[in-house]
Each structure stands twice: as structure tokens, then as C-alpha cells.
Amino acid sequence: MSIIQAITTMDLILRFMTTNLFSKQMLEHIIAAIFIFGAILTVVPFELGISKITSNYAVQIMFAYLILGVLFLFIRRQRLVFISFFCCGALCLFLKKNSNATIMFPKKHKSTALKVACVNTSDTDGNYKSLVDDLKKLDADLISIQEVTPDWVSVLEAGLSEVFPYSKSVVRIDFFGQAVFSKYPLEEVDTFHYKDIPNIIGKVRPKGSRNPILFVSSHTAPSFESRSFYEDLKRHLNTITDNVKNYNGGKIALGTFNTVEWSAEIQDFRYQLQLNNSRRNSNPFTEIPYDHIFYSEDLECTNFTKVYSSNSDVSAIGIQGTYQFKSDEEIEKTVQ
Numbered sequence: 001m002s003i004i005q006a007i008t009t010m011d012l013i014l015r016f017m018t019t020n021l022f023s024k025q026m027l028e029h030i031i032a033a034i035f036i037f038g039a040i041l042t043v044v045p046f047e048l049g050i051s052k053i054t055s056n057y058a059v060q061i062m063f064a065y066l067i068l069g070v071l072f073l074f075i076r077r078q079r080l081v082f083i084s085f086f087c088c089g090a091l092c093l094f095l096k097k098n099s100n101a102t103i104m105f106p107k108k109h110k111s112t113a114l115k116v117a118c119v120n121t122s123d124t125d126g127n128y129k130s131l132v133d134d135l136k137k138l139d140a141d142l143i144s145i146q147e148v149t150p151d152w153v154s155v156l157e158a159g160l161s162e163v164f165p166y167s168k169s170v171v172r173i174d175f176f177g178q179a180v181f182s183k184y185p186l187e188e189v190d191t192f193h194y195k196d197i198p199n200i201i202g203k204v205r206p207k208g209s210r211n212p213i214l215f216v217s218s219h220t221a222p223s224f225e226s227r228s229f230y231e232d233l234k235r236h237l238n239t240i241t242d243n244v245k246n247y248n249g250g251k252i253a254l255g256t257f258n259t260v261e262w263s264a265e266i267q268d269f270r271y272q273l274q275l276n277n278s279r280r281n282s283n284p285f286t287e288i289p290y291d292h293i294f295y296s297e298d299l300e301c302t303n304f305t306k307v308y309s310s311n312s313d314v315s316a317i318g319i320q321g322t323y324q325f326k327s328d329e330e331i332e333k334t335v336q
Contacts, residue, residue, distance in 0.1 A: 032083045035065065039087040043094045056260050056288055062091035098262035099277055106300040109327050112206040114213055115139060117307055118254045118291055119318030120146040122175065125311060128152070132159030134310050140320055141183045142204055144217040146256045146291075148177035156181070170198040176219055178255075187212055194239040197221065201243060211325065213299070214247045216240055218255040230265060233258070237269040244273060250325060251275070251296040258290050270294060278304045278321040291319055299323045 042054045042061055054061065069084030117140040124131050132155060135143060143164065145156065153171045156179060160167070164181035168189045171177050176197050180186070182204055189202030197219070203212035220236050221229065237257075244251055253275060259266060261277050270277070275294035278301045295301055300323065307318035 028079050035083050035087050039090055062088055105302050108302050112208040113322050113324045114206045115141045115322045117143045117320040122147050123317040128155040136163050143181045144254050145179045146219050147175045148179045168200055180217055192243050194236040211249055213250040215252045220258045222258050234265045241272045250299045254293040256291050293321045300326055
């Protein structure tokens, strides 16, 4: 359907409804109420299943309001134009607030950077050798690998040990298995659990750095878009918070969180630990990102990219970010 056909069809529908069902003013009030209610349902963290579902598609809903606003503009429905653009703007501000607000990456300075990647084996084509080769070529210092099963762990440890000599694995037959591989020694590495779900925590000291960075790698339960899932997710994130909050240095939380970065649960998690979001953008029409890397206020993210398999440059198998401690000048600006 062309744009002109869509505009004509919408105009005919509205004319039919105002002629046979409602008055023009009443119909516009009904549509405006539906639009505003939809925006509120997406932005406000109601404990309702439908609110959680609409929140996942906030970007798509924002574009829908924009398109509808343009269509209403062509058919001269000024009140609906205003309501559509208002809802679109509200969602835009909501999404921007919960993404990385900086337009440009900070400049790299002389301090040693830590390059961190998060990869999920379920996003690969199951080719063990291909993934190992891709990870060895990856310019990363620390890699968190999600959904590590007994079949995967032996291949990963044998293939990556030369490049990443330090590792910690928690192997499971389900999707909660994890492994962390590092070029630098892992300090105070340990595992804590939420219920029976493991989380790997430890510290890594970048080469030339006096201060270590604490990391925690997690994989939450998969989403079933139910109220119980989000309650369980919140308790899992609170468990992570309890194990991390007393550390005063740089912190990085990464893994598969099975919810979008602007969800109420992630917002609360980030607020409790004062974490920033590494991701600045994503394609709303091809992906709903559930993998995230969050970092503390005393760090800067100087680069963030997707990780692709050598067998495909279409679907990503993970994400990667570069982090450095803030310079003295940046710390002074933050204090001021």
C-alpha cells in the first residue's frame, strides 16, 4: 500500500465513523484518549502484563505515533496531529533518558583501557571452531560467554587458553551456564547464586593500572511476559546489587538480562548501583536487545560495537565495549 493510499483509506475510515457512529469531536476525543493511554502504559511501570509487553516495543510504538501524526497532518486532523506528535516526543524523551545520553564517545586518554565482550552461544550457528576462531581474533581483554554447556566448555577452554589464559566456568546443561575468559589474572573470582542461577563475580586489573575493575556476569531467567517473571527478575537484580554495592571502585555488569534497557527493573538496578548504559542505539525493526553492558560513574565507555560471526555479518552474536577510568579533569567536572 502506497502512502497516498494509506492516507486516503484513513480519511475514508474517519469520515465513515464520524458520519455513521460518532460525531467528529467525539471520535477525535476517543482516538486521543487511546493514544495517550497507550503512551502512559508504555512509559509508566505498571504491574500489568500488557504494560510490560508494550514497554518492550517502546521504540516501534514511538515510530507508529510519528507515522500516524504525519498521516493525520495530511488529512488535516490538527488535534490528532498534536496528540500523535506529543506521544511520540514523550516516548523519545523516555527512551533517551534510559540510553546513553552522550552523543559522542569520550576521548581516549593515556590510562589503560579494558575491552569487554559479551557473547551468547545460542546466537551462533553451533559451529564450535568458528566461534573459537572469532573470539581469538576479537580485540577483547575480558569475554563473558553465556549459555555454556558441557559440549561448549571443553572446546572453549582448549581453544582460548593460549590467548585468554585465565578463566572461570560454571557449566550447566541448561542455558544458565557461563564462562569468563581473560587476558589478565582474575582476582577474587567467585560465584554467587540467585536460587540456582549462577553469577560470576571477580576483579580484573588492566595492564598498567593500579586499580582493578569489578565485573559481574549474569544470565537471568528467560522472559515469559508474565508478572511472576518480572518479579523474579527484580529479585535476581537485587541479589546482584547486594553482592556489588559495597565495592567502591570501577564496576561493570554484563550478560543476558532478558529485558530491554528501559524496563522498570533495569532502571531500578542501574539507579541502585549508579550504572550507565553502554548502548547508544539499536535497530528497532530487527532487534530487541536483551544483552547489556553497564558501567559505573567512575568509568567511561569510549567505544561500543556489536560482535559478528565470520560466517555472517547480518546477525550479531554479542556486544563489546571499551572502558577507561575517568581522567582527573573529568572527575572534577563530575564533582562540579
